[in-house]
Amino acid sequence: MGTVSINKKEKLTEHLASPSVASLSHSSELNGVRLTPHFTLGEMTKTKYKTKDGNIPSHVAIENLKRLCGWLEMLRSEYNKRYVALLASLRWQASGARARQAQGPLEEEPIIINSGYRSWEVNKRVGGSSTSNHLVGCAADIKCYGKEQALRYAVILLDIADESREDFDELIIEVRGSRVWIHFAVRPKGNRRKVIFTIK
């Protein structure tokens, strides 16, 4: 498994470096900006709340999002490597299908982000904490299809931390009724490796 690597030399455009002047009409072009191969700025800033600030992150928050997406890329790749073929074959067996080959090539499963960066305004609207890692682009809520997937994601994230010898700040499995997600955070420094399971 690779280590977490962030391309610090990569320069953002003036446009991204000056979010205060970026107007809402520019947000669709910002949305397509790739932070890493499989994660875009749009995915990491999406929110159902329409706020005046357009939920556009600062230069520093974007650097934090890139670091976080480096971990999400490894999670995506490792999850697919470990589980996708196994889980597909179990599903096929359960459905009575005979040969795996008959089903065609396996498609990679994406990692779905419910919420990444949140401006003060958005964070207030969602009832987030005033010290939330989401405010600085250091946290993402990863959608999980059930508790089993959440546990598999969590194991992979722990393995990535140990193998890369880089720490994360928070790994919180949240279960609210039928909704399950992982709040995962990585800070530039001072990572606390908080692992929590919450059921409400």
Ligand SMILES: [Zn+2]
């Ligand atoms: Zn969160």
